[in-house]
Amino acid sequence: xxxxxxxxxxxALGVAARQVEEKLLKLLPKAVDLxxxxxxxxxxxxxxxxxxxxxxxxxxxxxxxxVSENSALRVAAAVECAHTxxxxxxxxxxxxxxxxxxxxxxxxxxxxEATAVLAGDALLTLAxxxxxxxxxxxxxxxxxxxxxYLSKSLGVNGMVGGQMFDLLAENQExxxxxxxxxxxxxxxxxxxxxxKAGAILGKAEERRRQAIKGYAHDIGLAFQIVDDLLDEEGSxxxxxxxxxxxxxxxxxxxxxxxxxEQARTMAEMLTxxxxxxxxxxxxxxxxxxxxxxxxINRAS
Amino acid sequence: xxxxxxxxxxxALGVAARQVEEKLLKLLPKAVDLxxxxxxxxxxxxxxxxxxxxxxxxxxxxxxxxVSENSALRVAAAVECAHTxxxxxxxxxxxxxxxxxxxxxxxxxxxxEATAVLAGDALLTLAxxxxxxxxxxxxxxxxxxxxxYLSKSLGVNGMVGGQMFDLLAENQExxxxxxxxxxxxxxxxxxxxxxKAGAILGKAEERRRQAIKGYAHDIGLAFQIVDDLLDEEGSxxxxxxxxxxxxxxxxxxxxxxxxxEQARTMAEMLTxxxxxxxxxxxxxxxxxxxxxxxxINRAS
Numbered sequence: 001x002x003x004x005x006x007x008x009x010x011x012a013l014g015v016a017a018r019q020v021e022e023k024l025l026k027l028l029p030k031a032v033d034l035x036x037x038x039x040x041x042x043x044x045x046x047x048x049x050x051x052x053x054x055x056x057x058x059x060x061x062x063x064x065x066x067v068s069e070n071s072a073l074r075v076a077a078a079v080e081c082a083h084t085x086x087x088x089x090x091x092x093x094x095x096x097x098x099x100x101x102x103x104x105x106x107x108x109x110x111x112x113e114a115t116a117v118l119a120g121d122a123l124l125t126l127a128x129x130x131x132x133x134x135x136x137x138x139x140x141x142x143x144x145x146x147x148x149y150l151s152k153s154l155g156v157n158g159m160v161g162g163q164m165f166d167l168l169a170e171n172q173e174x175x176x177x178x179x180x181x182x183x184x185x186x187x188x189x190x191x192x193x194x195x196k197a198g199a200i201l202g203k204a205e206e207r208r209r210q211a212i213k214g215y216a217h218d219i220g221l222a223f224q225i226v227d228d229l230l231d232e233e234g235s236x237x238x239x240x241x242x243x244x245x246x247x248x249x250x251x252x253x254x255x256x257x258x259x260x261e262q263a264r265t266m267a268e269m270l271t272x273x274x275x276x277x278x279x280x281x282x283x284x285x286x287x288x289x290x291x292x293x294x295x296i297n298r299a300s
Numbered sequence: 301x302x303x304x305x306x307x308x309x310x311x312a313l314g315v316a317a318r319q320v321e322e323k324l325l326k327l328l329p330k331a332v333d334l335x336x337x338x339x340x341x342x343x344x345x346x347x348x349x350x351x352x353x354x355x356x357x358x359x360x361x362x363x364x365x366x367v368s369e370n371s372a373l374r375v376a377a378a379v380e381c382a383h384t385x386x387x388x389x390x391x392x393x394x395x396x397x398x399x400x401x402x403x404x405x406x407x408x409x410x411x412x413e414a415t416a417v418l419a420g421d422a423l424l425t426l427a428x429x430x431x432x433x434x435x436x437x438x439x440x441x442x443x444x445x446x447x448x449y450l451s452k453s454l455g456v457n458g459m460v461g462g463q464m465f466d467l468l469a470e471n472q473e474x475x476x477x478x479x480x481x482x483x484x485x486x487x488x489x490x491x492x493x494x495x496k497a498g499a500i501l502g503k504a505e506e507r508r509r510q511a512i513k514g515y516a517h518d519i520g521l522a523f524q525i526v527d528d529l530l531d532e533e534g535s536x537x538x539x540x541x542x543x544x545x546x547x548x549x550x551x552x553x554x555x556x557x558x559x560x561e562q563a564r565t566m567a568e569m570l571t572x573x574x575x576x577x578x579x580x581x582x583x584x585x586x587x588x589x590x591x592x593x594x595x596i597n598r599a600s
Contacts, residue, residue: 033478034468035461035485042456089421094413113394114467117417121389121424122460128428129451132444140440144432147447151429156342160422161335167414168334178333185335 009294012287016059017052020080023073027130029122041111041119042126045084048102053223054079054194056291061198061212064284074136075146075197078127082150083190085123086159088116095167124154137201145200153189162186171250179254183224184217191220211280218274219292225267226299228253229260264299271296309594312587316359317352320380323373327430329422341411341419342426345384348402353523354379354494356591361498361512364584374436375446375497378427382450383490385423386459388416395467424454437501445500453489462486471550479554483524484517491520511580518574519592525567526599528553529560564599571596 024046031039055076062072091098091106092113099109108116130136131147152158162185169182195216199209232255255263271292278285324346331339355376362372391398391406392413399409408416430436431447452458462485469482495516499509532555555563571592578585 029456031456031461033465033481035456035464037468038456038460038464085421089417092414092417094417114392115464117389117392117394118460118464120421121385121454122456124421124424125451125455125460128447129455132447132451134444140444144434144440144443144447147428147432147444151425151432154421155425155429156329156331156335156338156422160338160418160425161331164335164338164415164418165333168337181333 005290005293006297009287009290012060012290013051013053013056013294016056016076017050019059019073020052020055020076021047023077024080027074027077027126029126037111037115038118038122041088041107041115042084042123044110045088045107045119045123046080048104050102052080053291054083054191057191057194057216057288058197060285060287060291061195062201063198064212064281064288065198065202065204065208067198067201070135071137071201072198074130074133075201076194078130078136078150079190079194079197081123081127081130082154085120085127086154086163086190088120088123090163092116095163139203142200142203146197149196149200150193153193158185158189159187162189166251169252172252174252174257176254176257179252179257180221183221183254187224188217188220191223192216195219208280211277215274215277215288215292218270218277219295222267222270222274222292223295225254225263225270226295228255229263229267229299232256232260267299268296305590305593306597309587309590312360312590313351313353313356313594316356316376317350319359319373320352320355320376321347323377324380327374327377327426329426337411337415338418338422341388341407341415342384342423344410345388345407345419345423346380348404350402352380353591354383354490357491357494357516357588358497360585360587360591361495362501363498364512364581364588365498365502365504365508367498367501370435371437371501372498374430374433375501376494378430378436378450379490379494379497381423381427381430382454385420385427386454386463386490388420388423390463392416395463439503442500442503446497449496449500450493453493458485458489459487462489466551469552472552474552474557476554476557479552479557480521483521483554487524488517488520491523492516495519508580511577515574515577515588515592518570518577519595522567522570522574522592523595525554525563525570526595528555529563529567529599532556532560567599568596 025043028039028043058076058079059072062075087101088107090096091101092108098106100106107119127150128147131150132143137143154160162182165182166186174182192213196209196213199212254266258266274292275289278288328339328343358376358379359372362375387401388407390396391401392408398406400406407419427450428447431450432443437443454460462482465482466486474482492513496509496513499512554566558566574592575589578588
């Protein structure tokens with residue numbers, strides 16, 4: 001089902017995506033010898049497409065808080081580097097062992113495993129290089145706050161911990177609390193960072209920081225539930241990866257725990273709650289509202 | 301051969317090593333669920349010993365420039381996290397495929413490959429978390445400078461690029477310029493960062509920054525040559541890893557290119573040159589002088 005809200009969200013997503021892709025190409029390092037291969041792999045992974053939801057969140061948050069487009073684009077690019085690193089490493093044979101990503105061979109299939117490990121490492125490192133550079137924000141305290149927050153979102157109490165948890169939890173029955181915590185760590189933390197980054201860049205007051213953080217937290221969880229619903233119901237073509245793979249791997253999801261209907265209801269509640277957090281920002285948050293509706297519409 | 305200079309260097313190295321190990325244990329994150337395994341792997345790798353040359357360089361540099369011990373220890377711990385991440389990933393089967401590290405099973409043998417990839421990722425991330433925290437230095441510009449410099453030292457034009465280069469150069473004949481460049485990237489960049497970190501923390505003037513950078517650059521290269529000499533001549537017991545492995549893997553080193561005698565002469569020239577850079581610092585640099593002598597004495 002596609003409606004007007006979807007089209008608006010897709011347009012705005014597309015604009016942000018093209019901008020951040022252009023920025024990423026400019027920020028890729030240059031090489032003079034054999035190490036060019038790791039840059040080729042980084043570029044291949046970065047340019048494989050995707051909705052660029054995280055950069056969109058950064059860009060929209062930055063707009064709400066009156067941040068310059070250059071600052072926003074640099075942080076959006078850093079977030080996409082971090083996200084892409086996680087995809088490359090997650091696809092490795094020793095992890096989720098996925099040969100395809102967005103309809104194309106994953107990095108270790110296109111290149112080799114060593115190059116995939118190194119390209120992920122280099123993208124993670126590049127994210128911090130971008131954030132720490134003077135041109136990201138004139139105030140070094142803001143840059144340090146972003147770096148500290150991003151590192152926590154990606155670390156043992158965030159994404160890496162979530163992936164470890166997920167791998168060890170295969171074929172285990174998890175309750176709702178543990179599944180929710182796992183997803184907050186594995187995918188939620190970076191989405192929350194992306195949502196809040198604009199508020200940090202704009203030195204927003206605490207109340208406004210918490211509002212946009214609440215929004216990002218809720219759509220992050222909704223996004224994951226919808227992904228699981230699509231994985232359960234969808235075809236491989238729709239989602240660009242092997243359908244039913246998580247279920248086949250014995251991975252517990254909220255959908256497998258509470259069933260399709262209740263999971264859809266939860267996703268709806270979360271997106272409604274997400275939109276409520278945006279009231280504070282009035283019309284400026286229109287694109288973020290549309291994103292919330294776009295996410296829930298994917299599941300229906 | 302062990303003489304008095306060696307003993308002094310070993311004593312000072314040992315003191316710094318114990319201090320940084322204590323700090324690392326305090327800085328390791330806590331977990332509440334299955335993700336504990338990645339912390340166990342991080343701790344296993346961090347506590348596997350080693351001479352802790354990089355933390356020692358940070359601590360001694362910081363002392364010369366009058367930096368507080370807490371700042372120095374935090375940066376030293378961050379450097380050791382970054383170094384340990386690189387060892388874990390380099391040992392992976394798809395990389396150098398080394399089952400042993402410092403006489404113990406490497407992380408992917410002790411745990412598994414997925415845990416090793418994630419422990420490396422988490423240690424790299426932790427390095428940036430430590431550096432960006434307020435308690436590392438009161439001036440955020442200093443913290444950002446350290447982060448930017450470290451990320452460049454670890455990225456495509458530093459360590460990761462060096463490792464990619466090294467993997468692709470196997471069985472290739474490299475000339476002296478390319479071998480030297482490779483080693484500057486793969487091991488030299490992080491050693492130079494470690495040497496210069498104290499000067500950055502102490503906001504030292506450019507002339508003094510360049511002097512300690514020059515020292516670190518020269519001992520970094522000397523250190524690598526001595527390692528290659530030990531690999532060529534030594535037993536597995538001496539060096540704690542499989543002897544002759546680099547040669548067996550068809551890896552070009554300066555030793556394989558110019559021969560043992562000339563390589564030893566180069567290492568001596570480099571350490572002498574390194575010590576000359578320290579003149580500016582007088583007695584304060586005594587421990588760094590002893591380290592240079594200690595490195596060259598390992599090869600004789």
